[in-house]
Amino acid sequence: MPLVDSKGMLVFALNNRFAVGAFNAYNLEMAQGIVEAAEEEDAPVIVQISQGALEYASEQCYAGFVRALAEAASVPVACHLDHGVTFEVVIRCLRAGFTSLMFDGSALPLEENIRVTRELVRIAHAAGVPLEGEIGKIPDAAKGPLTPEERRKFLTTPEEAVQFVEGTGVDALAVAVGSAHRMRVQAADLDIERIALLREKVGLPLVLHGASGVRDASLKEAILAGIAKVNFATELNKAFTSGLREKLAQDPDVVDVRKYGVLARDRVKEVVKEKINILGAARRGREVLSFISNFYSGRVSADMPGAIE
Numbered sequence: 001m002p003l004v005d006s007k008g009m010l011v012f013a014l015n016n017r018f019a020v021g022a023f024n025a026y027n028l029e030m031a032q033g034i035v036e037a038a039e040e041e042d043a044p045v046i047v048q049i050s051q052g053a054l055e056y057a058s059e060q061c062y063a064g065f066v067r068a069l070a071e072a073a074s075v076p077v078a079c080h081l082d083h084g085v086t087f088e089v090v091i092r093c094l095r096a097g098f099t100s101l102m103f104d105g106s107a108l109p110l111e112e113n114i115r116v117t118r119e120l121v122r123i124a125h126a127a128g129v130p131l132e133g134e135i136g137k138i139p140d141a142a143k144g145p146l147t148p149e150e151r152r153k154f155l156t157t158p159e160e161a162v163q164f165v166e167g168t169g170v171d172a173l174a175v176a177v178g179s180a181h182r183m184r185v186q187a188a189d190l191d192i193e194r195i196a197l198l199r200e201k202v203g204l205p206l207v208l209h210g211a212s213g214v215r216d217a218s219l220k221e222a223i224l225a226g227i228a229k230v231n232f233a234t235e236l237n238k239a240f241t242s243g244l245r246e247k248l249a250q251d252p253d254v255v256d257v258r259k260y261g262v263l264a265r266d267r268v269k270e271v272v273k274e275k276i277n278i279l280g281a282a283r284r285g286r287e288v289l290s291f292i293s294n295f296y297s298g299r300v301s302a303d304m305p306g307a308i309e
């Protein structure tokens with residue numbers, strides 16, 4: 001089916017207490033593994049491309065192959081820009097055909113973050129594309145461990161979240177609730193009370209970044225409390241690279257790119273399938289499709305419970 005945007009799938013997930021997996025792809029093989037996993041698990045899925053990935057291949061290139069994969073799939077697939085940090089990159093991805101966008105202005109002063117995000121929301125909505133904003137700062141584990149005080153300083157406060165959502169009109173909100181980017185081990189526990197409070201105050205799908213480092217039990221609690229989109233990148237990178245290493249070590253004379261590409265792709269697929277099940281998104285693909293078609297024909301509003309049988 002054609003690419004869908006992320007708005008309907010996230011509203012449905014929030015109302016039905018599961019989360020949609022958003023998986024970072026850097027190349028065709030990773031995107032194939034992600035979409036194949038979603039198809040096998042009958043799950044809605046978001047393939048996301050980070051601003052950093054655009055230094056590796058162009059936005060047209062990514063939008064082109066994600067669209068082709070979506071069109072051949074029977075589950076809803078969205079193509080999302082992850083952490084666009086400039087106004088220009090968000091517009092470039094919108095023009096290239098991405099169906100979901102993120103502007104990350106969390107490094108800016110709050111007023112400036114609100115101003116730029118609001119402008120981008122206006123443009124994205126004019127083109128029928130939803131936009132995710134970020135408030136609070138999701139730390140980078142690769143820069144060294146944080147003290148508990150530092151970690152607290154990064155967290156999203158309900159007051160700022162309300163101010164940000166009211167001031168921008170974003171469709172989903174990335175929140176800092178205890179996870180960190182680029183964690184290689186699953187050791188973090190999330191601030192569940194804060195998530196529940198944020199959900200109550202802003203009423204939007206909340207997005208968890210840096211989920212590769214979060215313990216599964218904590219992740220499940222966070223989803224019940226209001227997280228509706230969960231991003232995974234590090235674990236997929238690890239899976240792809242270990243598949244590649246293994247094949248090259250086993251067969252040092254291999255020259256056919258496809259032989260190691262297939263193994264690396266299958267490793268990504270295995271991880272994505274496992275995550276889809278942890279998020280509760282397995283066997284929700286068809287329900288999401290039915291919800292999306294009613295949602296966009298105006299028969300269901302974002303405020304209504306999404307359970308349509």
Ligand SMILES: [Zn+2]
Pocket residue numbers: 083138181209210231
């Ligand atoms: Zn992130």
